[in-house]
Amino acid sequence: MGPAQDVLTVRRLRLGIGVVGIAMPIVLTAGNALFAGRLTLLESISGAYHTAMRDVFVGSMCAIGVFLVCYRYRPLDDVLSSVAGALSVTVALFPTAAGARDDPVSASDVLVGRVHQVCAAALFLLLAGFCLFLFTRTDPAAGPVTPEKLVRNRVYRVCGTIIVVAVALAPASTLLPETVQEAVKPVFWCETVAVLAFGVAWLVKGEAIIRDGSGWGADPS
Template structure:
């Protein structure tokens, strides 16, 4: 009789987990339906979300504040995009390019990966293709300036659309049967609908030329509120607001 065990006895049990196989869970400790083999580690994902959130949160505040300080007067513009034609141009372009790079580098699962990459390209497009110059600076813009301004509007509309979709469909989870929706999901939903309302406000004000002589114009208000809302949503998603974390995550010790 051979002393060697049969060949099938040497086959490892497939039910025994292999320590070399990485965990397919997403950084939110939920099992991903379609995990991305290029997914990043938890801390990198959180930091990228935090970067997007901080920039989105601060841009609507920094642009008018910086413009007022450099102009030595309270200086509000027709839109956030008009900051391109002020001393805050570098902040506006640099902030949007940074958001774009963060979104392109962001990895979570396949669906978020693709959409964040699209949003990143759109954000860089908004920065590099400026809006049509204000009539106070250029009463009669050239055909090139008008065409570039139209591209800017298309990039901006696409960017807000993707970021609104993130809040309404990707960040907010559908609650299980018989369970209440957690507080953080309500934040995502509110932010998503605020983005939608802000974009509609900009569109209606642009078509009907509403309140152009107000100190705080409707286009500026719509853009600023939308950017602020997506910044808040990404800050919450980065787990920077401990009060909105799941109870289990708050009780767990911090990762080394």
């Protein structure tokens, strides 16, 4: 596989991660509303596991995991993306205990739910790290930094910051009164904002948005 094909493969993986990330909260919400017969927000994106949208949630997380594991660019990117991919699959296969209202929640369910929460938080923080530190790098050998690259770096930093803030607010939101949590679904919104931010960052990295004039795949970082 030649250099041109390598660039094309990396770009397609970036685009795939971005598209699935952005589509997931939208598809899960719309699908759940369709099956429920009314528009109702999920307790969390992960809570889709306990609805008719289980297969879509698991499939989406596994797809993101496969994309991340297959993603190859630089040694550090390779290691971190593989870890993130493994975390994504773990999040899919170890469901959250929240939202499982039809069956009693056992001690093993709680343990599995904790594994889910830890892996989900670690995944989001890794993806924030990609935005803040890896995507913003500049290769001196690639020549002068283009105006488009500077704009993309701003987008990456904004997306990374949004993810970190959303991850911090999600557990903090559990301190709100139960009536407020039930009405607003703050965890769902925190997760949705984080997922959309990560999806946008990967779309920008794949140059579906803010392309360099020199062509797709020109981003040297």
